[in-house]
Amino acid sequence: MKLKQLIILTFLFINPLFPCDYCVVGLQQYYSSENQSSIRIDFRFQQFDGLIRGSNPIQSRDNLKASYSTSYLTYNYSFQQFGISATVPFTSKIQENKFTLDASSFLHFHHGDRSELAGTNNLTDSYIEKYSSNGIGDMVILARYTILQEMSSLFYKVNIQAGSTIPTGSIDSRDEFKYLLHPHLQNGTGTSTLLFNVNGFLSEENRSVTASIMIGKPLNSKNKYQEGLGITYDLIYRHQFKPTFLSSESFITTNMGFLGKNIGIEKYNNIKIEDSGGTYIFGVVGTSFLVYENIIFEVNGQFPIYKNLNGTQSDENLRILTSLMYLL
Numbered sequence: 001m002k003l004k005q006l007i008i009l010t011f012l013f014i015n016p017l018f019p020c021d022y023c024v025v026g027l028q029q030y031y032s033s034e035n036q037s038s039i040r041i042d043f044r045f046q047q048f049d050g051l052i053r054g055s056n057p058i059q060s061r062d063n064l065k066a067s068y069s070t071s072y073l074t075y076n077y078s079f080q081q082f083g084i085s086a087t088v089p090f091t092s093k094i095q096e097n098k099f100t101l102d103a104s105s106f107l108h109f110h111h112g113d114r115s116e117l118a119g120t121n122n123l124t125d126s127y128i129e130k131y132s133s134n135g136i137g138d139m140v141i142l143a144r145y146t147i148l149q150e151m152s153s154l155f156y157k158v159n160i161q162a163g164s165t166i167p168t169g170s171i172d173s174r175d176e177f178k179y180l181l182h183p184h185l186q187n188g189t190g191t192s193t194l195l196f197n198v199n200g201f202l203s204e205e206n207r208s209v210t211a212s213i214m215i216g217k218p219l220n221s222k223n224k225y226q227e228g229l230g231i232t233y234d235l236i237y238r239h240q241f242k243p244t245f246l247s248s249e250s251f252i253t254t255n256m257g258f259l260g261k262n263i264g265i266e267k268y269n270n271i272k273i274e275d276s277g278g279t280y281i282f283g284v285v286g287t288s289f290l291v292y293e294n295i296i297f298e299v300n301g302q303f304p305i306y307k308n309l310n311g312t313q314s315d316e317n318l319r320i321l322t323s324l325m326y327l328l
Helices: 003-013
Strands: 038-054 063-079 082-100 107-111 114-118 126-136 139-150 154-166 193-204 207-218 230-241 252-263 266-268 271-273 278-292 295-327
Touching (some): 252 295
Antiparallel strands (some): 063 082, 107 114, 154 193, 193 207, 207 230, 230 252
8 A cells, every 4th residue: 555545544544523522633633654734624513303312202292403513623733653733613503492382381491590481372372492602612632642553564553642622612602581501502611621532543455444432521610510421432444446537646435334422411510410411323424535635525424323312302313524634
């Protein structure tokens, strides 16, 4: 395998598959065999529709829809077996709750610490709540060290990473009535999360396999809300091919596999939130395209294949991820 292909496949090893919600850089660093740095732009779209209890969707006259989109700007600096990266996220979160009400039903809804009661007059009434927030999220700083590497017909690499999120995102976004939005709708978390990641890459000819596991441990929060311990993992198979219409420096890579996340119970005022935490496993399909010698484009879709959440929560049913990277 040519050195150029090894470099690009190494990039694909650390692609934007976003193993967790609180960071997007666990697999995102560019670790070439050369001292080469990069600038990267990523975009993630998440769609939520309805409610789920455990692993079963809840049938209800009411409906909850939400979409979270985040753009990430990352600078990677690489030197020998070391590297460091800084990521700045720009978030946009929209949530709409539509309630179908009748004369015998009442609706409780919450804004921060406030709870109000609303009633209706007839069977066809409905009530809609809409919330949105935009701004900078929590930054991520990660350092990387390559502990094992072999450059031969069978190419492999093992990296460890450690770092932290920095609570730069706002935690005081409010609705039109000046009440605090739910913590999941805030741009930031109000806390630093310690991150530790181990990832491995194995490649032979035009085939490769990648694997990763990341642990995120939230520290004390600036507000009353506390995230749960996060463990994320993935296993991806990739196949590279070169259509005849491409130039000599270009090729396409397809990938498929799975990624999962296990999130611990959240707390508010040091009291456990029963409707939080659980397990998601996503199937992953996507493709990457080496446009020029130093420009790479990638797109991935993620679809839930297993869910087991605690209590009742909003149901995530789709993720779309794109990336554009420029090698310096």
